[in-house]
Amino acid sequence: MMNTVGEVNGMYKLNDYVTYRKNGVCQIIDITIQNFVGQGKREYYVLKSVYDENKKVFVPIGSDLEAEMQNVLSVEEIHKIIEDSRNVENMWVDDCRSRANIFDGIIESGDKAKMIWLIKTVADYKIEAEAQKKKMKATDTKYMAMAEGIVAGDFAFSLNLQKNQVMDYINEYLEK
Secondary structure (H helix, E strand, C coil), X not given: CCEEXXXXXXXXXXXXXXXXXXXXXXXXXXXXXXXXXXXXXXEEEEEEECCCCXXXXXXXXCCXXXXXXXXXXXHHHHHHHHHHXXXXXXCCCCCHHHHHHHHHHHHHHCCHHHHHHXXXXXXHHHHHHXXXXXXXXXXXXXXXXXXXXXXXXXXXXXXXXXXXXXXXXHHHHHHC
């Protein structure tokens, strides 16, 4: 049972839209006091994914986890991120394990410009591999899909697009 408290001393309020970790855009649907096992009574933001109505996340107010919540990106911020992706240093290495470590670091960092670089680089590698009748490495495909999911989830809401339209939007923007 939730005990709604409505407003808190935190920096967000009820009905705000935020991004949280790898959950994409979420709406704050409640601010509540809960007594989770081992945690004691504490105030929480209750986040609901805008893409998955069954997904709810409780974020303790005043915790390190709250610090991972961010305001939804503006269209101008998205355009700057796309522009910044042009200048990301090439981090590609031929060794698959080393490359996976680099890609994992990019995903964990949350750096969207580097994620766009990752997506575009792996897509180019895929075209090259197909031309040479080679198969893609599963890890490259996995990290590209992860990056696409994060970028699309964070950009689609502000751009008023479907998630599957975001990469086309980015590619068209980069062709300008």
